[in-house]
Amino acid sequence: MYYLIHPFHYHFMLTALLAASLVGITCATLGVYVVLRRMAFIGDAIAHTSLPGLVGAYLLGFNLLAGALVAGLATALGIGWLSRRESLREDTAIGIVFTGMFAVGIVLIGITRSFRDLSHILFGNVLGVSFTDVGLIAIVAVVTLGALALAHKELELTSYDPDYGRHIGIPVDRLRYLLLILLALAVIAAIQAVGVILTSAMLVTPAATASLLTRRINRMMVAGAGIASIACLTGLYGSFYLDIPSGAAIVLVATLLFVAASVWQALRRVAAQRRLP
Amino acid sequence: MNRWTFPYKQHRHAPTVPGAPALEVRNLCVRYARHQPPVFENLCLALFRGTRVALTGPNGAGKSTLLKAIAGIIDAEGGSVELFGSPKGSCHHRVAYLAQKAAIDWRFPVTVRQFVTAGRYVHLGWLRRPRESDRKMVQSVLERLGLTALADRRIGELSGGQQQRCLVARALCQESEIYLLDEPLSGVDSATREVLAALTRELTATGRTVLTATHHHDRLAAEFDEVLHLQHGLLTPSVPEPLTVVAPEVPCTT
Numbered sequence: 001m002y003y004l005i006h007p008f009h010y011h012f013m014l015t016a017l018l019a020a021s022l023v024g025i026t027c028a029t030l031g032v033y034v035v036l037r038r039m040a041f042i043g044d045a046i047a048h049t050s051l052p053g054l055v056g057a058y059l060l061g062f063n064l065l066a067g068a069l070v071a072g073l074a075t076a077l078g079i080g081w082l083s084r085r086e087s088l089r090e091d092t093a094i095g096i097v098f099t100g101m102f103a104v105g106i107v108l109i110g111i112t113r114s115f116r117d118l119s120h121i122l123f124g125n126v127l128g129v130s131f132t133d134v135g136l137i138a139i140v141a142v143v144t145l146g147a148l149a150l151a152h153k154e155l156e157l158t159s160y161d162p163d164y165g166r167h168i169g170i171p172v173d174r175l176r177y178l179l180l181i182l183l184a185l186a187v188i189a190a191i192q193a194v195g196v197i198l199t200s201a202m203l204v205t206p207a208a209t210a211s212l213l214t215r216r217i218n219r220m221m222v223a224g225a226g227i228a229s230i231a232c233l234t235g236l237y238g239s240f241y242l243d244i245p246s247g248a249a250i251v252l253v254a255t256l257l258f259v260a261a262s263v264w265q266a267l268r269r270v271a272a273q274r275r276l277p
Numbered sequence: 278m279n280r281w282t283f284p285y286k287q288h289r290h291a292p293t294v295p296g297a298p299a300l301e302v303r304n305l306c307v308r309y310a311r312h313q314p315p316v317f318e319n320l321c322l323a324l325f326r327g328t329r330v331a332l333t334g335p336n337g338a339g340k341s342t343l344l345k346a347i348a349g350i351i352d353a354e355g356g357s358v359e360l361f362g363s364p365k366g367s368c369h370h371r372v373a374y375l376a377q378k379a380a381i382d383w384r385f386p387v388t389v390r391q392f393v394t395a396g397r398y399v400h401l402g403w404l405r406r407p408r409e410s411d412r413k414m415v416q417s418v419l420e421r422l423g424l425t426a427l428a429d430r431r432i433g434e435l436s437g438g439q440q441q442r443c444l445v446a447r448a449l450c451q452e453s454e455i456y457l458l459d460e461p462l463s464g465v466d467s468a469t470r471e472v473l474a475a476l477t478r479e480l481t482a483t484g485r486t487v488l489t490a491t492h493h494h495d496r497l498a499a500e501f502d503e504v505l506h507l508q509h510g511l512l513t514p515s516v517p518e519p520l521t522v523v524a525p526e527v528p529c530t531t
Contacts, residue, residue: 036385036386150403150404151403153395153398153401153406154398154403156387156391157395157398159382159385160381160382160383160385160387160432161376161380161381161382161395163345163350163376163380164374164376164381164395164447166349166350167348167349167350167374168285168369168370168398168399168451169284169285169286169349169369169399170285170398171285211386215386215431216386216388217386217387220386
């Protein structure tokens with residue numbers, strides 16, 4: 001019991017737990033749409049394209065999160081605009097915007113000549129999250145979860161049948177932009193916790209794990225949020241006792257949970273087949 | 278009942294203009310992209326209350342496009358659509374559209390009941406959840422189409438005919454006066470076909486109007502009052518006679 005409570009005697013561990021859990025729950029809930037609408041690539045792209053925003057803000061001395069937010073929103077809206085009405089396939093649009101922006105980021109890193117200051121952006125450092133950052137993350141969580149709850153039935157319908165949504169007057173394209181903006185917000189929050197490179201794991205892995213366990217969208221969101229919270233808590237313990245980077249620890253736990261769920265599902269399928277004559 | 282509502286699109290109940298057709302399309306012009314030739318131009322069409330009309334024509338003639346333009350899924354470049362004598366914009370809720378099965382992501386995890394309940398959304402608008410009366414309505418439609426036993430199944434687990442019945446159920450839940458059905462018979466078993474034919478008859482008997490795009494030419498005379506043939510952008514009425522030569526069926530995706 002001592003080993004479970006001891007880490008949280010430290011203030012930074014409590015802050016880290018709060019931040020990581022908020023990020024995990026937000027990303028996992030939104031991640032259900034990311035998984036079901038096959039937007040995983042976009043999440044990854046937004047995370048990576050926030051790099052020039054972060055480095056630019058660092059160079060100019062602005063708030064790093066604000067820089068990332070601008071770059072992330074620009075990416076989200078740019079992809080949405082390029083692939084509107086199927087004029088260009090979405091994955092192609094993502095490929096172009098993603099790599100272009102990331103290249104700008106690398107050039108900017110070259111200009112700063114200092115990789116060390118930026119490594120915590122790339123790999124995340126939830127243990128160094130400030131109280132202001134937690135506040136920002138909490139605002140992102142409330143906005144994202146609130147929007148998902150309020151527009152739930154419309155988001156669900158336009159995910160599987162956008163034509164019908166358009167027919168009854170739902171602004172399908174605007175809902176898509178809303179989802180992209182929420183995605184940008186969640187990604188920026190997640191960069192704090194696990195860094196640019198591992199952010200899409202927060203969006204995809206817990207939601208994908210939940211999709212193996214249940215086939216109802218609401219339950220998937222709740223299960224995903226639960227799985228993300230477990231991953232954050234366990235990951236932080238691992239980081240504390242094994243002295244490994246916190247972001248990587250959280251993502252590794254989430255990945256292990258996914259593997260466990262896959263194995264469980266495979267076993268259940270085998271058992272179901274055995275039962276048949 | 279006077280609760281706030283936030284409809285997806287402002288609509289009001291315009292009174293029916295006496296003598297006006299249920300659906301009147303004037304000079305409709307649709308093209309897919311700016312530089313492409315139009316699918317059709319100056320297309321005119323009038324349907325009267327309580328009629329069953331078939332829309333035939335070769336694949337790629339624009340049958341689906343016409344239905345989608347009327348349903349408001351694609352924007353028309355020119356022309357007007359009027360329902361019961363009023364512009365469609367203000368009374369779009371009076372049209373129900375039944376999409377082709379291919380347009381839907383059937384692997385998405387929703388149940389048959391949730392899928393059919395979406396037919397009520399046009400009356401609910403933003404923020405409001407289905408009420409008891411909506412649930413009852415959905416239940417009665419499910420019973421009518423023999424879907425009660427499947428209500429809690431996921432839509433991806435259904436057969437082609439059952440999926441088609443789900444689409445019909447959703448359109449029925451809209452409680453509209455004009456039904457636009459896009460290929461409702463594709464990939465459907467004969468039992469479902471009977472159900473659909475009986476339903477169309479019942480709808481028109483109660484004053485509803487049904488426009489069906491179809492390439493099943495074998496029973497046009499029995500199942501429809503009027504047949505319109507769309508080809509090369511021209512809509513011509515034809516006598517509902519079964520064709521002697523039936524073209525091989527090709528799944529239509531346009």
